Amino acid sequence: MSTYAAEHHHDDHVPTGWRRWVFSTNHKDIGTLYLLFALCMLFLGGASAMLIRAELFQPGIQLLHPDLYNNLVTNHALIMIFGAVMPAAAGLANWMIPLMIGAPDMALPRMNNLSFWILPAAATMLILSFVVPFFPGGGSQINTGWTLYPPLSLQVGMSMDFLIFAIHLLGISSVLASINIIVTLFNMRAPGMTLMQMPMFCWTWLVTAFLLILVVPVLAGGVTMLLFDRHFGTSFFDAAGGGDPVLFQHLFWFFGHPEVYVLLLPSIGVLAHVIPTFSRKPLFGYKSMVGSMLAVATIGMVVWAHHQYTIGMSLGAVTYFMIGTIIISIPVGLMIFNFIATMWRGSMTFETPMLFAVAIILMFTFGGLSGVMLAVVPADMQYHDSMFVVAHFHYVLMPGAVFGLFAGVFYWLPKWTGHMYDEVLAKWFFWINVIGFNITFFPQHFLGLAGMPRRIVDYNVMFTEFNVVSSIGAIIFGLSHLLLLYIVIKTIRGGKKADAKVWEGAHGLEWHLDSPPAFHSWSTAPKAIELTDTYEKPQ
Amino acid sequence: MKNLNEQQQKKKNTRLAIALGAFALLVLVTSFPFWQAVLVEISKSN
Numbered sequence: 001m002s003t004y005a006a007e008h009h010h011d012d013h014v015p016t017g018w019r020r021w022v023f024s025t026n027h028k029d030i031g032t033l034y035l036l037f038a039l040c041m042l043f044l045g046g047a048s049a050m051l052i053r054a055e056l057f058q059p060g061i062q063l064l065h066p067d068l069y070n071n072l073v074t075n076h077a078l079i080m081i082f083g084a085v086m087p088a089a090a091g092l093a094n095w096m097i098p099l100m101i102g103a104p105d106m107a108l109p110r111m112n113n114l115s116f117w118i119l120p121a122a123a124t125m126l127i128l129s130f131v132v133p134f135f136p137g138g139g140s141q142i143n144t145g146w147t148l149y150p151p152l153s154l155q156v157g158m159s160m161d162f163l164i165f166a167i168h169l170l171g172i173s174s175v176l177a178s179i180n181i182i183v184t185l186f187n188m189r190a191p192g193m194t195l196m197q198m199p200m201f202c203w204t205w206l207v208t209a210f211l212l213i214l215v216v217p218v219l220a221g222g223v224t225m226l227l228f229d230r231h232f233g234t235s236f237f238d239a240a241g242g243g244d245p246v247l248f249q250h251l252f253w254f255f256g257h258p259e260v261y262v263l264l265l266p267s268i269g270v271l272a273h274v275i276p277t278f279s280r281k282p283l284f285g286y287k288s289m290v291g292s293m294l295a296v297a298t299i300g301m302v303v304w305a306h307h308q309y310t311i312g313m314s315l316g317a318v319t320y321f322m323i324g325t326i327i328i329s330i331p332v333g334l335m336i337f338n339f340i341a342t343m344w345r346g347s348m349t350f351e352t353p354m355l356f357a358v359a360i361i362l363m364f365t366f367g368g369l370s371g372v373m374l375a376v377v378p379a380d381m382q383y384h385d386s387m388f389v390v391a392h393f394h395y396v397l398m399p400g401a402v403f404g405l406f407a408g409v410f411y412w413l414p415k416w417t418g419h420m421y422d423e424v425l426a427k428w429f430f431w432i433n434v435i436g437f438n439i440t441f442f443p444q445h446f447l448g449l450a451g452m453p454r455r456i457v458d459y460n461v462m463f464t465e466f467n468v469v470s471s472i473g474a475i476i477f478g479l480s481h482l483l484l485l486y487i488v489i490k491t492i493r494g495g496k497k498a499d500a501k502v503w504e505g506a507h508g509l510e511w512h513l514d515s516p517p518a519f520h521s522w523s524t525a526p527k528a529i530e531l532t533d534t535y536e537k538p539q
Numbered sequence: 540m541k542n543l544n545e546q547q548q549k550k551k552n553t554r555l556a557i558a559l560g561a562f563a564l565l566v567l568v569t570s571f572p573f574w575q576a577v578l579v580e581i582s583k584s585n
């Protein structure tokens with residue numbers, strides 16, 4: 001398939017060497033950088049998880065000092081959330097949004113460069129916060145978990161300051177990237193593409209970006225107040241000075257709850273492309289998808305205190321937060337039903353992205369169900385801070401965020417590299433990964449219900465069996481990612497040539513460009529005929 | 540979307556970006572006092 005960009009190779013100046021990456025203003029290169037960064041962080045965060053599970057393999061304290069254990073739990077979560085999932089989603093956004101809306105690049109290419117290059121600095125800070133305590137005079141290790149609750153976070157040594165600065169940097173990066181995405185989607189759509197004709201992945205990122213600029217500044221404010229309490233004599237959170245530690249919990253979860261949708265929505269966007277493609281049917285209920293997403297985002301802003309039922313809120317307040325939280329399952333369920341309706345009577349095939357999509361629907365729904373259990377106040381009094389919570393959020397985050405990103409990577413990898421990935425190996429990866437995941441996290445439900453607390457290095461011998469199973473699952477799950485790495489490298493280096501339209505059932509502007517697309521694509525706007533190639537109209 | 544020339548497009552983009560950035564800063568600044576009020580409200584026992 002010939003494309004405009006391919007016909008105009010003469011204006012295709014590709015810079016070379018390190019300058020290409022460090023000074024890049026090209027959305028594809030920056031997308032690649034984001035994705036590679038996320039992959040590194042996935043392995044770093046995974047390594048900390050493996051250490052945690054190794055320690056929990058047996059009761060008693062074998063490998064890790066309790067402080068180190070807590071430090072690892074903290075770092076694992078922060079690295080996975082801010083280092084792996086969010087940058088990977090931003091990488092997909094950078095690569096795909098301009099291709100999907102027919103724009104030559106992101107709206108603010110230099111700011112795009114800045115958003116990415118803040119990340120390595122932030123990651124360095126984050127890693128320093130982990131290692132500084134090991135040096136003489138480095139102070140104590142961070143033992144708060146990623147939620148950084150005071151008063152504990154006021155007592156930690158200087159590593160907490162590194163962490164606070166890391167969060168500042170990560171926040172700046174996210175806000176700048178979000179601004180860029182919003183401006184791109186509002187101002188750079190191809191002439192003739194209305195908002196309600198945008199591909200669904202663009203919609204999910206539009207909502208995500210708005211969520212981010214609404215909540216990340218609040219987190220930044222919260223950790224800044226922590227910093228002030230620690231060093232400048234304020235008492236926002238310090239009861240001794242008349243402050244209130246619970247205030248921090250509100251600030252944190254006002255960010256923290258919408259943050260889970262930040263992690264979820266881009267992957268939902270990926271599914272909204274993968275499922276129609278491999279069902280060979282248009283996406284069912286485009287408008288209701290947009291509507292439910294807006295509902296999720298809006299209601300999601302006002303339910304944060306379901307993370308704090310045990311702090312002693314008034315009965316009215318907990319009732320409100322409980323009802324609000326349960327109501328969110330309606331629009332979320334609607335999205336899932338739309339996906340199922342899209343598959344209904346489609347002529348489905350199960351290439352790797354679709355395998356992940358189906359697995360996501362099953363397992364994410366499962367995580368949603370334990371979420372509804374946790375939303376119920378009297379029940380949560382029992383479940384709170386137990387391994388049940390850990391099981392819950394891994395069942396929502398792993399399918400809802402990580403597997404969705406995997407699906408996106410397999411779906412678009414041929415577009416990015418121009419090579420087909422190895423379908424046989426990829427299917428192996430899928431099965432090992434998904435089975436390993438379930439072996440790791442399913443038993444944690446039982447552990448939690450039986451009373452095993454989270455974030456504790458040691459446990460009662462009665463919890464041994466399920467912990468052994470969970471740790472064995474973690475080995476399978478963790479190692480399976482080496483296969484992912486191998487498949488990705490193999491695809492980058494070669495393989496069967498991919499067509500412009502990689503998947504027979506795919507629709508959208510991005511499939512009208514070569515695979516890989518030219519360095520500068522859509523230098524002139526797409527033709528009207530290309531714009532009509534969407535999932536929405538009947539084929 | 541109208542066809543804008545590059546100059547106009549850039550200006551339009553920058554303006555929206557500045558507006559959004561200002562909004563984010565506003566959220567940051569208001570978060571400080573706002574939350575103390577919320578806290579007082581919802582921890583009142585009935």
Ligand code: HEM
Pocket residue numbers: 046049050052053073074076077080081085144145146147390393394397398401402440453454455456474477478
């Ligand atoms: C190799 C894969 C993974 C394994 C084996 C794993 C395992 C664990 C373990 C053992 C914990 C600590 C449980 C405890 O509190 O006692 C944990 C916590 C956590 N994980 Fe994972 N995890 C993995 C991947 C991920 C990913 C991809 C994400 C993010 C999307 C994630 C997000 C979290 C979060 C938010 C916590 C809570 C930390 C805290 O509350 O301090 N995990 N995980």
Ligand SMILES: [Cu+2]
Pocket residue numbers: 256257260304306307
């Ligand atoms: Cu929540």
